[in-house]
Amino acid sequence: MIALIDCNSFYASCEQVFRPDLQNKPVVVLSNNDGCIIAANKQAKALTNIPMFQPIFKIKKILDANNVVCFSSNYTLYSDMSRRVMDTLKNFSHIVEEYSIDESFIDLSLYNEKDLETVAINIKETVYKNTGIPVGVGIAKTKSLAKMANKFAKKHIENDNVYVVNTEEKRKHLLQNSKVKDIWGVGKKHAVRIENTGCKTALDFANMEVAWVRKQMTVIGERLWRELNGLPCLEMITIPKPKKAIGTAKSFGYKLTDYRLIEEACSYYVAEVADLLRQQKSVATQIQVFLTTNYHSEYDKQYQQSITITLSSPTNSTIKLTQQALTGLKKIYKTGFRYKKVGVNLLHLVSEDQVQLNLFNVDHKITSKKITDTIDILNSKFGKNKVKLATVGNREKQWALIKEQRSPRFTTQWDELMTIGKK
């Protein structure tokens, strides 16, 4: 049996852990640049007209009228809280798959099946006691059913955030009471196609002809169909696979026209992704740079362009990647536009030790590696970005994201610890 544990309104819950005064109050967390809502707690969700992913300026009035507390996103805090939750889960099973920042699958086959209800409640209570984060638990024979059981448990309050599918009756009850669009892996497009055949519930889908499913939804759909019928097709992935691509693309805090500033932002992003690349001990064979104006704007002239450069030899050197990225950026940049976003993608990543050495730049490679290693060591000792390339610039980041309401990084910064009582 597999359990899916999912944190309730994770980002908002993280904020509330350190702000007990916000218990039972509506709380939302905003995206980068404070652009739109990416998380809302129960109380905020209960207010109608707070749709997720809506630009904040459209619903500002509703937020204010209801005294909704808004936070800028604070990923440093959320990552650390996530680690605490995951550590707690490891006490319940040795087979844990960290599926995302706020959910995990864990294998419970060592437990007696009739005890699972108790185990589920125990997991929920222990995580809350250790971290302050409320979670939901869904348990079933397959990942897809566990995922749906979890969602079902949250939706129907009488389940108190726990649902265990340990009988055929409960499987049918779960699927009968879930809509097609609630099936994990069925998005908008497939939901329409499925419903057009007359299916209304997840159970109807599970009873469809598998040939139709295969044809319309490929092998992914067939796996899902089997999983809903109790046949496990998705394995537990306990060792995270190295990423095949690493990218970043963030909107600027302000529209940019100045090439120099865009270049600084681009260099900064290259340093970020190159760092992640080295952490997973990979090298990139291609780098892609793209630049775009604000496509939402009706006034601005629109322009977007991207360029993909194949590197002469695969690398994870910030220096080399920056050189290539800026060469690319120069090619696609055109004057006369107000730019909104620049992005960098590292593509076709391969393991460091699988690289085919290019005979002709061995020397260069080694020198470059020494510099990169030294920069990494210094930065891990003295703090992120203390040592950087000159192209990143040293002035205030005029392109930086807007984060007006970020909470303190309570758990990772000594100077941002919580204070109690008078100073």
Added chain:
DNA sequence: TCTGGGGTCCTAGGACCC
């Protein structure tokens, strides 16, 4: 004025090879 960001997997079709 203000509209997120980072991924995965699969398939079809083109280019190319023998």
Added chain:
DNA sequence: TCTGGGGTCCTAGGACCC
């Protein structure tokens, strides 16, 4: 009317997830 057959690699695009 008939129009080889088998294969690989790559890319773009679709669909989905959190």
